[in-house]
Amino acid sequence: SFHHMLIRQHDYSARICTQFMVAENIPVLAWPVYSPDMSPIEHVWDALDQRIRQRVPVPANIQQLRTAIEEEWTNIPQATINNLINSMRRRCVALREANGGHTRY
Template identity: 40%
Template sequence: MNRNFTFQHNNNPKHISKSTKAWLHQKKINVLEWPSQSPDLNPIEHLWGDLKRAVHRRYPHNLTDLERFCKEEWVNIVTSRCAMLIDSYPKRLSAVIKSKGVSTKY
Protein backbone atom coordinates (compact mmCIF):
# COMPACT_ATOMS: atom_id res chain seq x y z
CA MET A 1 0.00 0.00 0.00
CA ASN A 2 1.23 3.49 -0.80
CA ARG A 3 2.61 5.07 2.38
CA ASN A 4 1.90 8.62 1.22
CA PHE A 5 -1.34 8.95 3.17
CA THR A 6 -2.56 9.92 6.61
CA PHE A 7 -5.01 7.62 8.38
CA GLN A 8 -7.99 9.29 10.03
CA HIS A 9 -10.06 7.80 12.85
CA ASN A 10 -11.79 9.14 15.93
CA ASN A 11 -10.74 8.68 19.54
CA ASN A 12 -13.01 5.73 20.15
CA PRO A 13 -11.32 3.60 22.83
CA LYS A 14 -10.78 0.66 20.45
CA HIS A 15 -8.95 3.00 18.07
CA ILE A 16 -6.61 4.40 20.70
CA SER A 17 -5.84 1.22 22.62
CA LYS A 18 -2.19 0.44 23.25
CA SER A 19 -2.32 -2.51 20.87
CA THR A 20 -3.86 -0.43 18.07
CA LYS A 21 -1.36 2.39 18.56
CA ALA A 22 1.49 -0.11 18.58
CA TRP A 23 0.24 -1.78 15.38
CA LEU A 24 -0.13 1.56 13.57
CA HIS A 25 3.35 2.59 14.73
CA GLN A 26 4.87 -0.76 13.72
CA LYS A 27 3.31 -0.44 10.24
CA LYS A 28 4.59 3.16 10.03
CA ILE A 29 1.10 4.48 9.34
CA ASN A 30 0.72 8.22 9.73
CA VAL A 31 -2.28 9.04 11.92
CA LEU A 32 -4.03 12.41 11.94
CA GLU A 33 -4.08 14.00 15.39
CA TRP A 34 -7.73 14.02 16.36
CA PRO A 35 -9.55 16.00 19.05
CA SER A 36 -11.58 13.69 21.28
CA GLN A 37 -15.34 13.63 20.69
CA SER A 38 -15.02 15.62 17.46
CA PRO A 39 -17.19 14.46 14.55
CA ASP A 40 -16.51 17.84 12.92
CA LEU A 41 -13.73 16.49 10.73
CA ASN A 42 -15.11 13.24 9.41
CA PRO A 43 -17.28 13.65 6.30
CA ILE A 44 -19.00 10.29 6.80
CA GLU A 45 -20.39 11.48 10.14
CA HIS A 46 -22.27 14.20 8.28
CA LEU A 47 -23.61 11.68 5.77
CA TRP A 48 -24.77 9.41 8.61
CA GLY A 49 -26.60 12.41 10.07
CA ASP A 50 -28.21 13.14 6.70
CA LEU A 51 -29.29 9.50 6.42
CA LYS A 52 -30.66 9.42 9.96
CA ARG A 53 -32.77 12.54 9.41
CA ALA A 54 -34.09 11.32 6.05
CA VAL A 55 -35.09 7.92 7.48
CA HIS A 56 -36.62 9.48 10.59
CA ARG A 57 -38.86 11.68 8.41
CA ARG A 58 -40.33 8.50 6.90
CA TYR A 59 -41.34 7.04 10.29
CA PRO A 60 -40.31 3.40 9.93
CA HIS A 61 -42.72 1.16 11.87
CA ASN A 62 -40.59 -1.97 12.01
CA LEU A 63 -37.15 -3.34 11.22
CA THR A 64 -38.13 -4.16 7.63
CA ASP A 65 -39.22 -0.53 7.04
CA LEU A 66 -36.04 0.73 8.67
CA GLU A 67 -33.80 -1.40 6.47
CA ARG A 68 -35.68 -0.51 3.28
CA PHE A 69 -35.76 3.23 4.09
CA CYS A 70 -32.04 3.24 4.92
CA LYS A 71 -31.18 1.62 1.60
CA GLU A 72 -33.49 3.92 -0.38
CA GLU A 73 -32.31 7.10 1.33
CA TRP A 74 -28.62 6.13 1.05
CA VAL A 75 -28.99 5.81 -2.73
CA ASN A 76 -30.68 9.24 -2.77
CA ILE A 77 -27.68 11.03 -1.28
CA VAL A 78 -26.38 13.13 -4.16
CA THR A 79 -22.70 13.01 -5.08
CA SER A 80 -22.54 16.80 -4.85
CA ARG A 81 -23.23 16.48 -1.09
CA CYS A 82 -20.24 14.14 -0.77
CA ALA A 83 -18.07 16.45 -2.87
CA MET A 84 -19.08 19.46 -0.76
CA LEU A 85 -18.15 17.66 2.45
CA ILE A 86 -14.75 16.70 1.04
CA ASP A 87 -14.13 20.17 -0.43
CA SER A 88 -15.02 21.81 2.90
CA TYR A 89 -12.61 19.57 4.83
CA PRO A 90 -9.73 22.11 4.97
CA LYS A 91 -12.10 24.80 6.29
CA ARG A 92 -13.53 22.43 8.92
CA LEU A 93 -10.04 21.31 9.92
CA SER A 94 -8.94 24.93 10.36
CA ALA A 95 -12.04 25.68 12.44
CA VAL A 96 -11.34 22.76 14.79
CA ILE A 97 -7.70 23.79 15.15
CA LYS A 98 -8.72 27.39 15.85
CA SER A 99 -11.26 26.25 18.46
CA LYS A 100 -8.61 23.96 20.04
CA GLY A 101 -10.75 20.89 19.46
CA VAL A 102 -14.03 22.08 20.91
CA SER A 103 -17.28 22.20 18.99
CA THR A 104 -17.54 24.31 15.83
CA LYS A 105 -20.41 25.46 13.62
CA TYR A 106 -19.75 22.46 11.40
Protein backbone atom coordinates in the same frame (compact mmCIF):
# COMPACT_ATOMS: atom_id res chain seq x y z
CA SER B 1 -32.80 5.57 18.41
CA PHE B 2 -31.73 4.98 14.85
CA HIS B 3 -29.16 7.79 15.00
CA HIS B 4 -27.54 6.38 18.16
CA MET B 5 -27.44 2.92 16.56
CA LEU B 6 -25.54 4.40 13.60
CA ILE B 7 -23.12 6.23 15.90
CA ARG B 8 -22.34 3.04 17.83
CA GLN B 9 -21.69 1.18 14.56
CA HIS B 10 -19.54 4.03 13.30
CA ASP B 11 -17.52 4.14 16.55
CA TYR B 12 -16.85 0.39 16.30
CA SER B 13 -15.91 0.64 12.61
CA ALA B 14 -13.66 3.63 13.28
CA ARG B 15 -11.85 1.76 16.05
CA ILE B 16 -11.19 -1.24 13.78
CA CYS B 17 -10.08 1.05 10.94
CA THR B 18 -7.70 2.98 13.21
CA GLN B 19 -6.20 -0.26 14.56
CA PHE B 20 -5.58 -1.44 10.99
CA MET B 21 -3.93 1.83 9.95
CA VAL B 22 -1.67 1.84 13.00
CA ALA B 23 -0.70 -1.80 12.35
CA GLU B 24 0.14 -0.93 8.73
CA ASN B 25 2.10 2.21 9.75
CA ILE B 26 -0.35 4.48 7.92
CA PRO B 27 -0.25 8.05 9.30
CA VAL B 28 -3.43 8.89 11.20
CA LEU B 29 -4.63 12.46 11.75
CA ALA B 30 -5.28 13.04 15.46
CA TRP B 31 -8.98 13.82 15.85
CA PRO B 32 -10.23 15.35 19.10
CA VAL B 33 -12.92 13.14 20.61
CA TYR B 34 -14.76 16.24 21.81
CA SER B 35 -15.18 17.52 18.23
CA PRO B 36 -17.35 14.80 16.63
CA ASP B 37 -19.04 17.53 14.58
CA MET B 38 -15.76 17.77 12.63
CA SER B 39 -16.16 14.26 11.28
CA PRO B 40 -17.80 14.39 7.84
CA ILE B 41 -19.44 10.99 8.34
CA GLU B 42 -21.48 12.44 11.22
CA HIS B 43 -23.08 14.81 8.71
CA VAL B 44 -23.85 11.89 6.40
CA TRP B 45 -25.46 10.01 9.32
CA ASP B 46 -27.55 13.11 10.08
CA ALA B 47 -28.67 13.39 6.45
CA LEU B 48 -29.55 9.69 6.37
CA ASP B 49 -31.47 9.99 9.66
CA GLN B 50 -33.48 12.96 8.34
CA ARG B 51 -34.30 11.20 5.08
CA ILE B 52 -35.57 8.11 6.91
CA ARG B 53 -37.67 10.16 9.38
CA GLN B 54 -39.33 11.93 6.41
CA ARG B 55 -40.42 8.68 4.76
CA VAL B 56 -44.15 8.01 4.54
CA PRO B 57 -44.82 5.71 6.19
CA VAL B 58 -41.93 5.74 8.65
CA PRO B 59 -40.30 2.27 8.87
CA ALA B 60 -42.25 0.15 11.37
CA ASN B 61 -39.93 -2.84 11.77
CA ILE B 62 -36.32 -3.91 11.26
CA GLN B 63 -36.83 -5.15 7.69
CA GLN B 64 -38.49 -1.89 6.65
CA LEU B 65 -35.71 0.06 8.37
CA ARG B 66 -33.04 -1.98 6.59
CA THR B 67 -34.73 -1.34 3.23
CA ALA B 68 -35.12 2.36 4.02
CA ILE B 69 -31.45 2.69 4.99
CA GLU B 70 -30.30 1.03 1.76
CA GLU B 71 -32.61 3.16 -0.39
CA GLU B 72 -31.90 6.46 1.33
CA TRP B 73 -28.13 5.84 1.47
CA THR B 74 -28.19 5.39 -2.31
CA ASN B 75 -30.32 8.52 -2.71
CA ILE B 76 -28.02 10.91 -0.82
CA PRO B 77 -26.94 13.31 -3.57
CA GLN B 78 -23.30 13.03 -4.63
CA ALA B 79 -23.14 16.82 -4.32
CA THR B 80 -23.76 16.46 -0.57
CA ILE B 81 -20.79 14.10 -0.27
CA ASN B 82 -18.62 16.34 -2.46
CA ASN B 83 -19.46 19.39 -0.33
CA LEU B 84 -18.40 17.54 2.81
CA ILE B 85 -15.13 16.44 1.22
CA ASN B 86 -14.43 19.95 -0.06
CA SER B 87 -15.10 21.44 3.38
CA MET B 88 -12.43 19.38 5.13
CA ARG B 89 -9.63 21.92 4.67
CA ARG B 90 -11.81 24.67 6.19
CA ARG B 91 -12.80 22.36 9.04
CA CYS B 92 -9.20 21.46 9.86
CA VAL B 93 -8.12 25.12 9.80
CA ALA B 94 -11.04 26.07 12.08
CA LEU B 95 -10.17 23.21 14.44
CA ARG B 96 -6.52 24.31 14.58
CA GLU B 97 -7.52 27.93 15.22
CA ALA B 98 -9.82 26.78 18.03
CA ASN B 99 -6.94 24.76 19.52
CA GLY B 100 -9.00 21.57 19.20
CA GLY B 101 -12.07 23.15 20.82
CA HIS B 102 -15.54 23.70 19.45
CA THR B 103 -15.97 25.11 15.97
CA ARG B 104 -19.01 26.30 14.04
CA TYR B 105 -19.13 23.01 12.12
